[in-house]
Each structure stands twice: as C-alpha cells, then as structure tokens.
Amino acid sequence: DVASSVSGLQELMKTEKALIKHLERYLNFQEVEVEFLERKVQQLKSEHKKYEEDKNKYLDNPINQFRLIRRLTSEWSKWEKYLSEEVGDVFLKKTSVLKQNYLFPEYPKDLNDAVSGIRRLQDTYKLNIKSFANGEIDGTQYDSKLSSEDCVDIGLVLVLTGNIHLSDVWFEVSIDKFIDHPENKIIGHTIERCYQFAILSKSLQDDLEGAVSIADTLLAINPSLTEVVESREDYIKQIGELKKKGVPLQKRSSPIKPSTFLKYEAGCRGEYPAKSTKLNCFLNLKNMTPFKVEQVHSNPEIVIVHDFISDTEIEILKSIAKPLLTRATIFNVDKRAGIAGNDRTSQYAWFEENDHSLIPILNRRIGGMTELSMRFAEKIQVMNYGLGGHYSTHYDYFDPPRNKESFKNLQYEFGNRIATVLVYMNDIEQGGSTVFPELQIAVQPEKGSAVFWYNLKTNGDGDTRTLHAACPVLYGSKWGNIAFD
Numbered sequence: 001d002v003a004s005s006v007s008g009l010q011e012l013m014k015t016e017k018a019l020i021k022h023l024e025r026y027l028n029f030q031e032v033e034v035e036f037l038e039r040k041v042q043q044l045k046s047e048h049k050k051y052e053e054d055k056n057k058y059l060d061n062p063i064n065q066f067r068l069i070r071r072l073t074s075e076w077s078k079w080e081k082y083l084s085e086e087v088g089d090v091f092l093k094k095t096s097v098l099k100q101n102y103l104f105p106e107y108p109k110d111l112n113d114a115v116s117g118i119r120r121l122q123d124t125y126k127l128n129i130k131s132f133a134n135g136e137i138d139g140t141q142y143d144s145k146l147s148s149e150d151c152v153d154i155g156l157v158l159v160l161t162g163n164i165h166l167s168d169v170w171f172e173v174s175i176d177k178f179i180d181h182p183e184n185k186i187i188g189h190t191i192e193r194c195y196q197f198a199i200l201s202k203s204l205q206d207d208l209e210g211a212v213s214i215a216d217t218l219l220a221i222n223p224s225l226t227e228v229v230e231s232r233e234d235y236i237k238q239i240g241e242l243k244k245k246g247v248p249l250q251k252r253s254s255p256i257k258p259s260t261f262l263k264y265e266a267g268c269r270g271e272y273p274a275k276s277t278k279l280n281c282f283l284n285l286k287n288m289t290p291f292k293v294e295q296v297h298s299n300p301e302i303v304i305v306h307d308f309i310s311d312t313e314i315e316i317l318k319s320i321a322k323p324l325l326t327r328a329t330i331f332n333v334d335k336r337a338g339i340a341g342n343d344r345t346s347q348y349a350w351f352e353e354n355d356h357s358l359i360p361i362l363n364r365r366i367g368g369m370t371e372l373s374m375r376f377a378e379k380i381q382v383m384n385y386g387l388g389g390h391y392s393t394h395y396d397y398f399d400p401p402r403n404k405e406s407f408k409n410l411q412y413e414f415g416n417r418i419a420t421v422l423v424y425m426n427d428i429e430q431g432g433s434t435v436f437p438e439l440q441i442a443v444q445p446e447k448g449s450a451v452f453w454y455n456l457k458t459n460g461d462g463d464t465r466t467l468h469a470a471c472p473v474l475y476g477s478k479w480g481n482i483a484f485d
C-alpha cells in the first residue's frame with residue numbers, strides 16, 4: 001500500500017538505491033566476463049595465426065594436435081555449458097533476497113493506486129495532461145518530467161482498470177515524448193507500441209475516426225504492420241456502416257459524477273466565493289493560553305485556531321507515527337468494519353493517552369479549546385496522505401443508519417462524534433485543503449493550525465451541513481492529526 005502515504009515512499013528510495021548497487025555489481029561482473037571472452041578469442045586467434053603461417057608444420061606437432069582436439073572436445077563442451085547458462089540467473093536469485101530485505105511495491109496493485117492518484121489530480125484540478133507530463137503542475141513549472149515510458153504505463157493501467165476515458169491522451173503524449181533510447185528495447189518500449197495503444201484506446205472510446213487517423217500516421221512510419229492495416233480497414237468498415245445507418249460518430253463522454261462530488265471538486269479548485277472572516281483572540285482561563293481564533297463560518301460554527309501546536313510537537317507526532325502508519329479505512333456501519341478504498345487514500349496511526357506523554361497534553365489543550373470534556377474522546381489519529389491522497393465527502397458522525405438497531409449499539413459502544421478538531425502538521429504547496437461543500441468553505445492547511453467544528457446539532461442529530469472532504473494533495477506531503485469528542 002505504498003501509494004497511500006508519502007511517508008512510505010522514503011523507504012522505496014532506499015529499495016531503489018539497493019537495486020542500483022545490485023545492477024552495478026551485475027554490470028561489473030558482465031564487464032569482467034566480456035574481458036575474459038575477449039582474451040579467449042585472442043588466444044584462439046593467435047593459434048590460428050601460427051597455423052596460417054605454415055599449415056603443415058603446425059599440425060606436425062603432437063602438442064598442437066592434442067590441443068586442437070582438446071579445444072574442440074572437453075573445452076568446447078564447457079563453452080557450450082557457459083553459453084547455455086543465463087548470465088542473469090545468479091543475479092536474479094540475489095534480487096529475490098533483496099526483495100525480502102527491502103520494501104517493495106506490489107505489482108500491479110501499487111502501480112494501479114499510483115495511477116488512480118494521478119487521475120484524481122487530473123480530474124479534480126482539471127490539469128492538462130500534456131503540461132502535467134512536462135512538469136507543469138497547476139501553473140507552476142517543476143524540473144521533473146514524465147517520460148514516454150511513464151505515460152504509456154499510465155495509459156495502460158487506465159485501460160486495464162476500465163478507466164479508458166483520456167487514456168488515449170496519455171498514449172499520444174507518450175508518442176510526442178518518445179526518444180529512441182536503444183536500452184529501452186530491453187523493456188520493449190518502442191514507438192510502434194505507443195501508436196498501437198493509442199489506436200486501441202481511441203477505438204475503445206468509439207472514436208473510430210481518431211483510431212484511423214493514428215493508424216495512418218503509424219503506417220506512414222512503418223507500412224509493414226499487417227495487424228494495423230487490418231484493424232484500420234475494420235474501423236473504416238465500421239464507420240461506413242454507422243454512417244449508412246445514420247448513427248452519429250461520437251466519442252464516449254466522460255463518466256457522470258454526483259452533484260455533491262462536483263461541488264467538492266470545485267471547492268478544491270478554489271471556486272467557492274470569497275468570504276470575510278473574523279479574527280478573534282480569546283484566553284483559555286484554565287491555563288491562560290491565548291488562542292488566535294478565526295471564525296470562518298457561523299451556524300454551524302467552524303473556526304480555525306492558529307498556532308495551536310508547536311513545530312517540536314509536530315516533529316514528535318510525525319516521528320512516533322511514521323513506523324506505525326497503516327492504510328486508513330472508512331467505517332462501514334453495515335459491515336461493522338473499516339474498509340480500505342478509493343474514497344480515502346491515506347495512512348494513519350492511532351495514539352492513546354499512555355502511548356506518549358504528548359498525547360494527554362494535546363488532549364487537554366483540545367479540551368480547553370473546545371470546552372468539551374475530552375473524557376470520552378477517541379484516540380488521536382495521526383495521518384499522512386499519499387499520491388493524490390484525499391478523503392471524499394463524508395460526515396464525521398456515524399452516517400444516518402440503515403439499520404437503526406445496529407446504529408444505536410454503535411453509538412452506545414463508541415459514542416457519537418460531537419466535535420472534530422483537525423490539526424494541520426504542515427503547509428501544503430498545492431491542493432490538500434479541507435472543504436465543506438454545503439457551506440462553500442475551503443480551508444487551506446497551515447502548519448500548526450487547527451480547524452474545529454461541531455458535528456451534531458444540539459438535539460444530538462447529525463448536522464448534515466458539516467459534510468466535508470480532504471482535497472487531493474497536488475504538491476507536498478500532507479500530515480495532520482485529528483481528534484473527535
């Protein structure tokens with residue numbers, strides 16, 4: 001589950017470092033072997049040179065006679081054995097040992113998750129695929145770029161996971177970016193392959209004319225691809241039939257999203273109308289800590305408390321959480337279990353009062369601010385989002401029950417979440433805000449600040465206006481911690 005937290009990606013850099021070392025050793029080994037082979041060929045050639053000088057004299061010598069026979073028997077059989085051995089075999093075995101000692105992403109699962117993160121960013125922030133591939137992320141130019149191979153893999157995963165929409169654009173970008181690196185032949189990356197996938201993707205999206213046009217370009221480069229010639233003819237036949245029937249040729253449209261989801265995405269893009277906010281300061285009389293409170297909404301009240309937690313406290317929380325992070329789940333009332341899915345892509349770790357001396361300090365501070373007793377508080381949750389990591393629209397209280405009885409039990413067991421305190425543990429360069437679609441409020445993470453709101457109305461019912469979501473992180477690694485009362 002490496003794509004669901006940026007924190008875990010540091011481990012993958014270590015993995016890759018070990019692999020590079022391993023490949024280097026393999027390369028040195030190959031170089032030595034090549035050197036040996038060269039010497040061998042030179043030795044053989046020098047024998048033949050002697051022979052050419054005087055053919056009969058050479059073979060008069062019993063030593064030469066014997067050596068020739070030995071070379072072509074015992075020694076040649078050894079060369080045959082050498083040639084039959086896969087030189088990479090030994091290294092492959094060592095690679096599997098490496099895989100046990102280092103964190104390895106799961107293939108294809110982790111690649112699929114990573115692609116779905118990219119797709120979410122693309123979708124939510126309406127990113128132009130070509131500019132993104134060239135390192136431009138929502139108006140900012142960075143120096144990392146996607147390669148032609150990267151783009152083909154993104155397109156392929158999209159096709160294989162049933163998300164064909166826009167997969168053709170990825171293949172087209174892979175064609176634009178193609179540079180003939182001979183070493184890529186080893187991994188089978190050729191320009192023909194990019195074109196063929198683009199044709200496939202167009203045809204899967206019912207864009208037959210698009211498919212034909214790409215086939216034409218490919219056939220101009222390489223006319224001998226019979227498969228392409230055949231499928232091109234097939235598309236032309238289909239187009240003719242559709243036209244005869246009067247069916248309009250139409251590319252499939254993008255999947256339709258529910259309106260709440262569209263409102264959530266609009267908030268992520270900063271499209272809610274600007275609101276004036278009030279800045280208040282109040283003193284917590286219990287321990288005389290001043291809180292810098294900014295009210296972003298009243299009824300229901302949502303406030304931001306600036307400088308709620310210090311940098312040192314943040315570092316402690318991150319360091320105790322890092323080794324314990326696991327994939328975050330969403331509680332399913334019917335199944336009575338947490339389910340991991342695409343609606344919440346982050347990792348978290350939970351902390352109780354006894355786990356670290358900082359936890360009761362934070363709990364007291366939260367209690368002081370919220371004026372709710374933290375006696376019934378759940379544990380504190382520290383979370384880190386991954387590539388395109390988000391938390392889709394949800395309520396923090398248990399959802400209106402389908403099964404009233406089981407809901408009552410749940411409330412009895414866990415209590416419902418009266419209030420939420422969400423603490424941001426870093427600034428986010430792009431994306432990652434917390435949005436309330438019903439209230440048209442978007443809060444951008446600011447290191448050390450906390451957002452606070454009540455989830456329940458005074459009569460104890462869930463307040464549906466508190467529907468909220470965490471926007472996909474576009475640039476940065478989002479850390480936060482959250483407490484419910």
Ligand SMILES: O=C(O)CCC(=O)C(=O)O
Pocket residue numbers: 391396422432433434468469470471480482
């Ligand atoms: O990370 C965020 O911005 C919101 C997180 C959230 O809503 C939750 O964990 O319940």
Ligand SMILES: [Fe+2]
Pocket residue numbers: 394395396468
């Ligand atoms: Fe939430």
